[in-house]
Amino acid sequence: MGSKKIFSTACPRNCYSTCSFKVWTEDGKVINIDPQPLNLATPEGICLKGLSYVERVNSPKRILHPLKKVNNDFQQISWDEAFDTITEKLNHYKKNYSPQSVLFYYASGMSGLLNGVSSNFWRMFGGATTVYGNLCWPAGLEATRLTLGENKHNVPWDLENARLIVVWGKNPAESNIQQMIPIEKAQQKGAKLVFIDPRRTASTERADLLVQPIPGTDGILALAIAKIIIEKGLIDHDFIEKHVLGFDAFKESLIKIDIEQASKECGVSVPFIQKLAYDISTIKPMTLIPGYGMQRYTNGGQTTRCLLALSIITGNIGKPGACWHYADLQGDIFSEIKEPLSYFPPEKPDGIFRRAISTARLGEDMLKLTNPELKMAWVERGNPVTQNPDSNKVKEAFRKLEFRVVVEQFMTDTAREADIVLPAKTMFEQSDIISSYWNPYVQLRQKVIEPRGEVKPETEIYYHLAKRMGFSDAKIENNIPYPSDEAIENWLSEKLKPFPEITLEKLKQGPVLTPVLQEIAFSDYKFNTPSGKIELYSETANKKWGVNPLPAYEKAIEGKTGKEAEFPFNLMSPNTKNRIHSQFGNLESIKAVDPEPFATINLGDAKAKGINDNDFIRVFNHRGELTIKARIDASLRPGNIVIVNGYWHQEGSCPNTLSKGRETDMGHGSAFHDNMVDYEKI
Ligand SMILES: Nc1nc2c(c(=O)[nH]1)N[C@H]1C(S)=C(S)[C@@H](COP(=O)(O)OP(=O)(O)OC[C@H]3O[C@@H](n4cnc5c(=O)[nH]c(N)nc54)[C@H](O)[C@@H]3O)O[C@H]1N2
Ligand SMILES: Nc1nc2c(c(=O)[nH]1)N[C@H]1C(S)=C(S)[C@@H](COP(=O)(O)OP(=O)(O)OC[C@H]3O[C@@H](n4cnc5c(=O)[nH]c(N)nc54)[C@H](O)[C@@H]3O)O[C@H]1N2
Numbered sequence: 001m002g003s004k005k006i007f008s009t010a011c012p013r014n015c016y017s018t019c020s021f022k023v024w025t026e027d028g029k030v031i032n033i034d035p036q037p038l039n040l041a042t043p044e045g046i047c048l049k050g051l052s053y054v055e056r057v058n059s060p061k062r063i064l065h066p067l068k069k070v071n072n073d074f075q076q077i078s079w080d081e082a083f084d085t086i087t088e089k090l091n092h093y094k095k096n097y098s099p100q101s102v103l104f105y106y107a108s109g110m111s112g113l114l115n116g117v118s119s120n121f122w123r124m125f126g127g128a129t130t131v132y133g134n135l136c137w138p139a140g141l142e143a144t145r146l147t148l149g150e151n152k153h154n155v156p157w158d159l160e161n162a163r164l165i166v167v168w169g170k171n172p173a174e175s176n177i178q179q180m181i182p183i184e185k186a187q188q189k190g191a192k193l194v195f196i197d198p199r200r201t202a203s204t205e206r207a208d209l210l211v212q213p214i215p216g217t218d219g220i221l222a223l224a225i226a227k228i229i230i231e232k233g234l235i236d237h238d239f240i241e242k243h244v245l246g247f248d249a250f251k252e253s254l255i256k257i258d259i260e261q262a263s264k265e266c267g268v269s270v271p272f273i274q275k276l277a278y279d280i281s282t283i284k285p286m287t288l289i290p291g292y293g294m295q296r297y298t299n300g301g302q303t304t305r306c307l308l309a310l311s312i313i314t315g316n317i318g319k320p321g322a323c324w325h326y327a328d329l330q331g332d333i334f335s336e337i338k339e340p341l342s343y344f345p346p347e348k349p350d351g352i353f354r355r356a357i358s359t360a361r362l363g364e365d366m367l368k369l370t371n372p373e374l375k376m377a378w379v380e381r382g383n384p385v386t387q388n389p390d391s392n393k394v395k396e397a398f399r400k401l402e403f404r405v406v407v408e409q410f411m412t413d414t415a416r417e418a419d420i421v422l423p424a425k426t427m428f429e430q431s432d433i434i435s436s437y438w439n440p441y442v443q444l445r446q447k448v449i450e451p452r453g454e455v456k457p458e459t460e461i462y463y464h465l466a467k468r469m470g471f472s473d474a475k476i477e478n479n480i481p482y483p484s485d486e487a488i489e490n491w492l493s494e495k496l497k498p499f500p501e502i503t504l505e506k507l508k509q510g511p512v513l514t515p516v517l518q519e520i521a522f523s524d525y526k527f528n529t530p531s532g533k534i535e536l537y538s539e540t541a542n543k544k545w546g547v548n549p550l551p552a553y554e555k556a557i558e559g560k561t562g563k564e565a566e567f568p569f570n571l572m573s574p575n576t577k578n579r580i581h582s583q584f585g586n587l588e589s590i591k592a593v594d595p596e597p598f599a600t601i602n603l604g605d606a607k608a609k610g611i612n613d614n615d616f617i618r619v620f621n622h623r624g625e626l627t628i629k630a631r632i633d634a635s636l637r638p639g640n641i642v643i644v645n646g647y648w649h650q651e652g653s654c655p656n657t658l659s660k661g662r663e664t665d666m667g668h669g670s671a672f673h674d675n676m677v678d679y680e681k682i
């Protein structure tokens, strides 16, 4: 019998919760996962995905060796052969077409500071083509930054002090399960809970009120609410006077809003709009929790600013229980996301040319590139064939390349497109420091086992590649940590030096609160905007993104009332409980509870089309089609269909077959839900 060991670590998935865990190992294997109560935001309740890590890391389906494609099948090769082939290709493309003929694509598969080493390699290579923008949340981030100056919110446990909680386009019971803990505590203390979502979800089951707008129209709903609040004089005069720029102009802009018309546009009846206005202006303190769902439209940034206006005019910012709860980047002490440079086409800050294309339009932009054309792609920590919009275009673009390398744990849809697949580490196989966008901790994702098989972390892959490429030893030493545990720890310790409160030793014991923590965000009423005030009126918004400087409603381009609405049903593709995007669905422990893909359709819509529960339907638009089982739900707003994102093409039902590569109005996000389709029984 080997001896059991327990380590403290943290989940590095792109998920609000970023739970702290205790991991048990025995004989160099992960055998059990437990909660880590030291994290006040995630003291209990690890999700099924977290528990399934035991299976994930030990899975027989994992890629454990380098592979090369031969006649559409994959064969194991040695690392030597893999490095030789890749080095030869890199040199060839660099010499004949320039470094920008190589695409370096990464996404959100694994968080950690060491990810920066990958960019170091590509900089040493002489640059590359990269992507700007992000699939996830930038429209809302940018809207918040323009208005409040930065992205932060009260600590998660402060939520229990709210008397009114409005959750708008978020489904925390699935996407942030630990948030349900303070929500429940607040409810026990008498708080009212309101949800605004076209769907009835696991979260809305707990609600006192559920309002179901037409997707993409939340902006007009919020403006109608604001108009009523202002007309009734239920605003916080003192707060507005002291801290807000542009209130008069905002008030003026609402004159043209007709409540009846607004009601028709958003599909919410006038009495409900009045009820929301009454609750939002009279029950204090209010925390408004905007999710990332409703900002994934072409009007997503402006929609977010319309919602934020409600928190501002009622003075619900900077107090216990009063908060705009979008994203908290206070734990992100190492990155530039607060000033989101990475979301813009890079402007040669170091003199090395990185050409950048849009993440949202990945397929289209890859195909369009000339001078040089793309010849090769390197993909790590992402699954673009499944997760980026317009899969058919993305696939076409990858197939047009001459050579593709994908670093992956499993044979995903993207890995299948590769010429060489390199085996990727899991969270247990290399230490790294991570933060969260919801809980305010800095955490160590701790190495607890040796990598399985021949797996190498990216830092090690790049180290060896850099050697073979003939980069100088000094250059390599400055840019890539030597492949040993000790060198990695030294590298991380170096990063921690500016923060004496946090040491690697401390992080090994458990999560550490961020040293810059403001428990009640903006309680000092300092706003990092050009005027130093909350900017309801933002000239920067207008200059940078060409939008109205005031929060204003623009129709979503393809959404139900939009000008490109050629098909009758709005397809929403939100996140789901038992997957993190395209991860986890391939595990037996997940399949046991979530065995097959399905589309949710409304009962009345189904009847009109003669569709019964469990019938197969064909869902289509002019971008693509898929076949999937229908589940009928009387509570879904009519005119909508839901297919959660994350299903693999290998499963036959990836919703991005149908979505268009379109950017949001600000932040270069992806407007996934701005997506009209039709469906029929087959
Ligand atoms: N279990 C699980 N947790 C996750 C993730 C995961 O994949 N699985 N992913 C993580 C990541 S990266 C993200 S970005 C977050 C996202 O998590 P959330 O912020 O919860 O976002 P979504 O799940 O995309 O959408 C939330 C809700 O928005 C609703 N919605 C869609 N369109 C509209 C609209 O126009 N108006 C309104 N009012 N509501 C609308 C959807 O019906 C859905 O219920 O979750 C994180 N947590
Ligand atoms: N239709 C639709 N599509 C969506 C969304 C939507 O709402 N609707 N949501 C979007 C959002 S919010 C997000 S955040 C994106 C997420 O899209 P991606 O960022 O592409 O994330 P994942 O699907 O989680 O895929 C990450 C991959 O990284 C791999 N991986 C994990 N750890 C490592 C590692 O250490 N090294 C390497 N090399 N690989 C690793 C995993 O095995 C997995 O295959 O999806 C977006 N796609």
Ligand SMILES: [Mo]
Residues within 6 Å of the ligand: 014, 135, 136, 137
């Ligand atoms: Mo995301």
